[in-house]
Amino acid sequence: MIFYKKIKAGALQFVLFVGAVVALLLLSFLLLSHTQQHFQNTSKIWVEVLQSVDYGMQASLSKPTQPNEEIEIEKPGDLPIDIRVKKSFWGLLEQIAVTASHGNTTFTKIGLIGGKYLEELPALYVNDHQRPVVLAGNAKITGTAYLPQQGVKMGNIGGNSYHLPRLIYGNSLKSDSNLPKLDTEFLQQMQRWTQNNFKPEGTLLQSLPKEGLKNSFQEETKIYKGRKVIVENISLMGNIVIVADEVIKIHSTARLHDLILLAPKIEIGDGVVGNFQAIATESIEVGQKCNLFYPSVLAVNSTNNKMHLSSNTGADVMNRPPKVFIGKNSEIRGFIMALEENEERQYSPQIKVETNALIQGEIYATKNLELKGTVQGMVTTDGFIALENGSIYQNHLYNGVINSTQLSAAYVGIPLVDRVQNKKLMQWLY
Structure with a gap:
């Protein structure tokens, strides 16, 4: 059922x-x-x-x-x-x-x-012009030094004698009469950017936007040009070129990162913070208490500049401004260079680094360097100069400090011929 x-x-x-x-x-x-x-x-x-x-x-x-x-x-x-x-x-x-x-x-x-050097970065390379490097005051060299045949000796300027027990805190090797050569492509770029009437490729801006500008390196370059350009109260970052016919002046209220400055004269005011490439044909002046981050580049190329040099004696020398001037208490991370082909012997500094200024990287000077500050890295120069008490001291390093051992092992710097086979990444862009 x-x-x-x-x-x-x-x-x-x-x-x-x-x-x-x-x-x-x-x-x-x-x-x-x-x-x-x-x-x-x-x-x-x-x-x-x-x-x-x-x-x-x-x-x-x-x-x-x-x-x-x-x-x-x-x-x-x-x-x-x-x-x-x-x-x-x-x-x-x-x-x-x-x-x-x-x-x-x-x-x-x-x-x-x-x-980048295959081996340890040297501290110093000075051309051999049959005269020794003279150390005076608080000068100190730490690291491998390439020196003239006459080597290095103690000296005295205004009663300030060299007082350390050793002359070189590192190995001493012989230099020759020519500086280490720059990479051919790097020199070509230097000549290209500093030739008369050079025009960078990109989109020309009529004005710099007040709200600032950030431009990716995957976009077309933005270019702003003027006769005299004053940069203040603005943030500029990336794929940007600022060009001036006469001078570019950077104030401390500007924040500049990764861009390029191109002018005959570039003046970086006191307290400027940022990083950029500054390329000039006449001079670059860095004020006091500036902080330029790695990899900043300050480069003056006078080889295309046919300005006549004035007398090499007396007050003319003492008053002649250097091609690159670094003010007191400023810090530069990257490299500084000045190129000049004039064969006439000069008695004034091509690059001058003031007291308490710090360079973390390299200095490359085809003429004279007056170093009163500190270089944590390498100095390459035709010779030293010291202008003190109305006198000119040739090949004297007075109070300057060079120490290649204090530079980070990750540092990547000037493209020299000797380094072409050891290229390294310097910075990622965006």
């Missing part, structure tokens, strides 16, 4: 509801599992692409490449990734752009490149 029992509709609805919930949970679990698997695969691809960019950058440093030439880098691995490298220049510095792609995943990174 079969008995029938009536089931309430509410119970059937509950069973259907539970079934639907279970089905949704199962579908959600499957969707979550699929999403997680897709995310893991996508993440793996992104990681591989990002690592390939870094790999491409390192691999490209040892490959000779022409400017604006694009090369392909092969990377071993299971995932096929296309890596392309293109070389150009940002101001005086080599710029490498690396693009890695797989399918629809593409990533680009841009870096500035410099040179």
Whole structure:
């Protein structure tokens, strides 16, 4: 006998509801599992692409490449990734752009490149002009020094004698009559940027926006030009060039990062903070208590400047301003250089670093250097000069301190010929 029992509709609805919930949970679990698997695969691809960019950058440093030439880098691995490298220049510095792609995943990174010694960075290189380097006052040299045949000796200026027990705190090697050569491409860029009527390529701005400007290095260069340019109360960052026909003046209220300044004269006022490349044909003056971060570049190239030099004697020498002047208590991280082809012997400083100023990096002077501050890094110069008490002291280092052992091992600096085979990443751009 079969008995029938009536089931309430509410119970059937509950069973259907539970079934639907279970089905949704199962579908959600499957969707979550699929999403997680897709995310893991996508993440793996992104990681591989990002690592390939870094790999491409390192691999490209040892490959000779022409400017604006694009090369392909092969990377071993299971995932096929296309890596392309293109070389150009940002101001005086080599710029490498690396693009890695797989399918629809593409990533680009841009870096500035410099040179690095294969061995320990020397402290000093002074050309050999058959006269010794004379140390006086609180002068001190720590690290390997390349010196003239006559070496180094103690001296006295205004009653301030050299007082340390050793002359060189490091190895002494013989220099020759020529400075270490700069890389050919670097010199070409220096000549290009300082030639008459040079015009950087990019979009010309009618004015600098009051709210400031940040421009990526993957975008077209923004250029602002004027006869006399005063930069104050503004923040400028990135792929920007400021050009002046006469002079650029930077005030402490300006915040400048990674851009280029180009003018015959560049005046960096007291208390300026930032980092940039300053390229001039006549002079660069840095005020007191400035703080220029790595990798700042201060470069004056007078080889294209045909201005007549005045007399090399007496008051003319004492009053002649240097090509590069670093004020008291300022800190510069990067390198400073002044180039000049005039063969006439000079009795004034081409570069002058004032008392308590600190240079973390390098100084490269084709003529005389007057160093009263401290260089944590390397000095390369044709000779030292000291102007004291109305007198000119040739090849005298007076109160200046040079110590290459205090510079960070990660420092990457001037592209010299000897360093071309050991290029390193100086800075990632954006």
